[in-house]
Amino acid sequence: MTADTAGQRLETIRSYFRKVDEKDPTLSDLFTDDVRFFFPKFGPAQGKAALARFSERFGREVASLVHDLDGLVFTVDGDRIAVEGQERGVTRGGVSWPDGEISQGRFCTVFEFDGPLIRRIHIYVDPDFTNADQRRVHLFREDAPAATPREVAERYLQGMQAFRANPTAPETLAELLALFDEDADWSIDGDVARVPWIGPRRGRAGVGDFFRELVTHVEPRRFEVRTILADDETAVILGDLASLVKATGRLIESAFAFDMTVRDGRITRYRMFEDSHAVARAV
Structure with a gap:
């Protein structure tokens, strides 16, 4: 050449x-x-x-x-x-x-x-x-790998179980909130004028307010998980629940779905879907 x-x-x-x-x-x-x-x-x-x-x-x-x-x-x-x-x-x-x-x-x-x-x-x-492939970034940089969406969902369920068992213990709520991003986007749809604990929340502090308000209004009776679906950034938990509204003595029974977006091992977006009509009727 x-x-x-x-x-x-x-x-x-x-x-x-x-x-x-x-x-x-x-x-x-x-x-x-x-x-x-x-x-x-x-x-x-x-x-x-x-x-x-x-x-x-x-x-x-x-x-x-x-x-x-x-x-x-x-x-x-x-x-x-x-x-x-x-x-x-x-x-x-x-x-x-x-x-x-x-x-x-x-x-x-x-x-x-x-x-x-x-x-x-x-x-x-x-x-x-x-x-975007943060797990491999952590792997090759020898950092502790971020929890996967499925792992975060499992830890969330464990935290929920501990919180329901002892809602007044500060450490149980702190461990649950540690799973959320500081600026987490949280929302549960429904009749916000009638049901005081639902609606949008912002940040880890707002999520904490939800759980503190929830235990003043509702007593858990049954919580059953049917399955967890997960991919690279999303986890969805499907199950059934029953809760007693303290003020009315009425029972809420509903299927539920927790829809979580997880990035770097933290929940950045959370949506709960349930029978909002049944919830409003029980309040």
Whole structure:
């Protein structure tokens, strides 16, 4: 390969990164028709149509992307050129990366050429641009891993059981509240004008107010959990309960669902769903 050919290919690579950043529709002109492609989580693919599919899917997640063209480092080996560099971007949700601590925006892309055109491109980068995979972040940084949503749901049920058994003990309520984020968004729908303990609450302090008000109005009689459903950020607890309203002596019987959003081992959003009509009638 002559020096002129190498120089032309390096300029093609720079053009590739510029076109990616500018979302230039002529990007495909840089590739052979049967180009082979790889990106983590997308997997291997072949052909310009596959590149177009990847670009469309990538665009659903990333609103903007900028590569540091001046900082690119090239390693040339015949028809293969490896490129190391850094990038920055913003997701469709408005989250920017890198953070300069965990995410560095570093990548390595390997190009292979057929004459002036790219016939193979393999991109090696962490697609978790904004560190959403906190469990692996904790794992590789040797921090204590955050509790999973299922684990948090199980601890919540344990805390509820301890609180019901001894509602006046400060430590039982403190252990329960420790599961919530400082700015937790809490709400139980229903007739707030008639039922004093339901409605929206804000923050850990507001959740504490709920539990303190609840025990002044209601005496638990039955609480049965049927199942816990959980994924990466959500846990849902399904069951049945019965509670006695102290002021009226009437019994509330209802199925329930606790819907929790959990991030970094803390409940950030909580919704309880029950038979709000039965609750209002019993008060």
